[in-house]
Amino acid sequence: MNDLRAECRALRKQLDAAGDGAIFAEALEAVSEAIVIYDAEGRLVTCNHNFRELYGYSEEEARPGVHFAELGKIDVARGHVVVGDEYGDGDAYLERKAEYRRSLEGSFIVQLKDGRWLKTTDRRMSGGGFVSVQVDITEIKHKEEVFRNAMEQAEAAARSKSEFLANISHDLRTPLNAILGFSEMVLGEVSGPFENETYRGYLENIHKGGRLLLSIVDDILDTAKLDSGKYNLKPERFDPIELTEEVLATFTPISRDKDLQISVTAPPEGMPTIVSDRRALIQIMNNLVSNACKHTDDGGSIDLRWGLSEGKYVQFSVTDNGVGMPAELVAKIGEPFLSDGSATALRGERGTGLGFYICTKLVDLLGGVLSVDSTPGEGTSVSVQWPLESLAPEPMT
Ligand SMILES: Nc1ncnc2c1ncn2[C@@H]1O[C@H](COP(=O)(O)OP(=O)(O)O)[C@@H](O)[C@H]1O
Ligand SMILES: [Mg+2]
Known part of the structure; x- marks a missing residue:
């Protein structure tokens, strides 16, 4: 217990000695996200190494005082932002980003030319400036795509299963109806008396089996129709x-x-x-x-x-x-x-x-x-x- 107290006192002393600014600067470099802080006019106050690395800015480019619109222009000039996708061309991208920075709501997602996806989340600070946290979400996007493809494949498989079942059920019904129809005719002695009682028993079993099979085939056919949305109400x-x-x-x-x-x-x-x-x-x-x-x-x-x-x-x-x-x-x-x-x-x-x-x-x-x-x-x-x-x-x- 005493050890713990002593440790806390030592840590506090260290923090006091370093001063809040130094601690903040160290934390900024230690986190895994790219972080940049802009003032109320949109001029860069400070950023970390991850931020410069993410977009490939030099220290000179991402210097304090530079406006985020300037950085955006560098992005577009370097072809960083994917052009012609849902974010539109370079100007549309800059306009969208400026729009986002006026509202500062939700997040802003963009894809770079090298294929990486970045997610920017900006939040307003008390002095009118804002802090922007940017994360590389390429892996999540890839997983989303894999998942979407798997879903599409599963849906296609389910569709072809339903179609197959519907077709095969139709094909099974024709011979089954012959089995049922002809066994009924013989049992009903349509073309003359039927004398062998043992055979009558066999025939009754054939007929019963055929009926059961037909009801199974009908169930499968109806299920396939209902599953593929092809059951129309009249x-x-x-x-x-x-x-x-x-x-x-x-x-x-x-x-x-x-x-x-x-x-x-x-x-x-x-x-x-x-x-x-x-x-x-x-x-x-x-x-x-x-x-x-x-x-x-x-x-x-x-x-x-x-x-x-x-x-x-x-x-x-x-x-x-x-x-x-x-x-x-x-x-x-x-x-x-x-x-x-x-x-x-x-x-x-x-x-x-x-x-x-x-x-x-x-x-x-x-x-x-x-x-x-x-x-x-x-x-x-x-x-x-x-x-x-x-x-x-x-x-x-
Ligand atoms: N009225 C009922 N009384 C008791 N069990 C029932 C009744 N209706 C259905 N079940 C149970 O529910 C199961 C499923 O019924 P259903 O979906 O109609 O399939 P199936 O008739 O082909 O078995 C039946 O196998 C049976 O176990
Ligand atoms: Mg039933």
């Missing part, structure tokens, strides 16, 4: 309850198999017709109902509820009393390839984990929100809400 006027019944008809086989009670609830005053993208809504509803069917045990119930809120928003929800979702999974909704990886998640047909991702993107396009409320062991409710007249019908031609 507004139409329709009756939402009729649409719901159409969607639910495709779930009759699974609800019968699992003995699920599926109900549709509309407000007492009924639902008006709405203008929206029918296909997007069918897709959203399909995924939510298929999720509910997959993750609800036999004998469970599912309710599809329509409503209007504040007369401004349309809303529908799909509520089941199934296995529910863990909070970690709910938190990830909106991310692609969602799966809790558990046996429960896989008890039905294994999906792509793109369903919620597609729904979230579609609801986004409608200008709405999708929210999930789920309790493991009790059930899940997913609701979608969007502005009533967000999509104007196309004008009649």
